[in-house]
Amino acid sequence: MIVKNEEEVLARCLDTVKDIVDEINIVDTGSTDKTVEIAKRYTDRVFFFEWIGDFAAARNESFKHATKDYILYLDADDVLLEEDQKKLKELKETLDPSVDSVSMYYDAGTDEFGNVTLRYRRNRLVKREKNFKWKGDCHQYLEVFGNIINADISVTHKKIRHSVGRNLNIYQKKIDRGDTFTPRDYFYYGNELRENRHYEKAIESYNKNIEMKEGY
Numbered sequence: 314m315i316v317k318n319e320e321e322v323l324a325r326c327l328d329t330v331k332d333i334v335d336e337i338n339i340v341d342t343g344s345t346d347k348t349v350e351i352a353k354r355y356t357d358r359v360f361f362f363e364w365i366g367d368f369a370a371a372r373n374e375s376f377k378h379a380t381k382d383y384i385l386y387l388d389a390d391d392v393l394l395e396e397d398q399k400k401l402k403e404l405k406e407t408l409d410p411s412v413d414s415v416s417m418y419y420d421a422g423t424d425e426f427g428n429v430t431l432r433y434r435r436n437r438l439v440k441r442e443k444n445f446k447w448k449g450d451c452h453q454y455l456e457v458f459g460n461i462i463n464a465d466i467s468v469t470h471k472k473i474r475h476s477v478g479r480n481l482n483i484y485q486k487k488i489d490r491g492d493t494f495t496p497r498d499y500f501y502y503g504n505e506l507r508e509n510r511h512y513e514k515a516i517e518s519y520n521k522n523i524e525m526k527e528g529y
Contacts, residue, residue, distance in 0.1 A: 390471055415464050438464075
């Protein structure tokens with residue numbers, strides 16, 4: 314995983330997988346709190362990568378340090394609930410080596426009662442030798458192909474705080490560089506603008522997304 318200033322949540326995440334995985338690789342991108350100290354309690358495989366405003370670059374760097382057959386990636390504010398820990402253990406013991414990627418649920422939003430309000434799938438466990446790459450400096454995605462299976466396992470997102478303006482800054486740098494925006498970029502840029510209450514600009518970004526024939 315990649316981390317920066319995650320002292321509030323890192324141990325919570327690692328406690329849910331430390332007895333299942335064979336190695337833990339953590340790439341720090343510039344923490345100024347106790348994140349690195351906490352990480353070293355769980356693994357001696359702690360690495361450092363200078364933050365360049367590109368999430369895909371950081372995630373690709375983290376994948377370079379993996380040495381096992383498969384890579385499970387998580388964010389520091391993710392957890393596996395007890396039931397999902399059991400399912401992951403079973404998957405690890407029974408996974409057919411011909412599988413290139415395992416898609417799992419991502420429970421990205423919950424209400425005050427713990428009910429899931431936003432769920433979608435992500436290619437969560439991938440074969441290392443396939444050398445899959447992350448794309449996109451913000452709201453990045455893993456470009457996966459081959460033999461993909463769906464698993465009834467959920468990774469649960471438990472965010473404590475929102476990084477106000479961080480993603481908007483990344484998009485602004487893309488604009489300043491003159492990068493070409495895809496329909497996907499306009500969609501997520503619109504989301505960031507909306508969440509930061511720039512409603513008129515958000516509408517403009519959504520409209521650009523709609524106007525592009527490729528669609529997203």
